Amino acid sequence: MEKKVQQYYKLKTKQKELEKELAELRQDILSYCSERGETEEVIGSYKVKLVTxxxxxxxxxxxxxxxxxxxxxxxxxxxxxxxxxxxxxxxxxxxxxxxxxxxxxxxxxxxxxxx
Structure with a gap:
């Protein structure tokens, strides 16, 4: 059971780190699109779309x-x-x-x- 608790703790810590990184990336992408005045754009092989x-x-x-x-x-x-x-x-x-x-x-x- 200790290993499960340990794994749970590790995953929750990783989740927090990933959520923080996602929030930062999201803000960067939103800023980029806002500066360009775009709500839809293809960047490389990805389609970015902002929905209000x-x-x-x-x-x-x-x-x-x-x-x-x-x-x-x-x-x-x-x-x-x-x-x-x-x-x-x-x-x-x-x-x-x-x-x-x-x-x-x-x-x-x-x-x-x-x-």
Whole structure:
């Protein structure tokens, strides 16, 4: 069992190092594309594509105060943007009613594919 724990520790450490390196590379690639004003580019044998998404970040207190129905709040229990979106799509919650409870955050996703 000690070997498994040791291996787990090694892998978690390696994972942290890889995530740090990925974040740095991602930032470098985003900067490169931003400087060139490109959202899609072929670099060597790789296709780089930037995809912009808007994500809603809810204010728990505002949302709770707006959704006075305890049954609806219980379905959420904690603000989960996917759950809120689902309840909105199902017309359980009206989008107009909760518009003031979130801020829209723009996120740029990086996709790299081998050609």
């Amino acid at each position: 998404q808007n994500r809603k970040e809810y204010d728990d207190e505002k949302l709770y105060n707006t959704l006075s129905d305890p049954e609806v709040w219980r379905l959420l229990s904690k603000t989960d943007p996917a759950k809120v979106a689902s309840l909105t799509k199902l017309n359980i919650i009206a989008e107009e009613k909760i518009q003031h409870t979130y801020a829209v955050k723009t996120v740029t996703l990086l996709q790299v594919d081998k050609q």
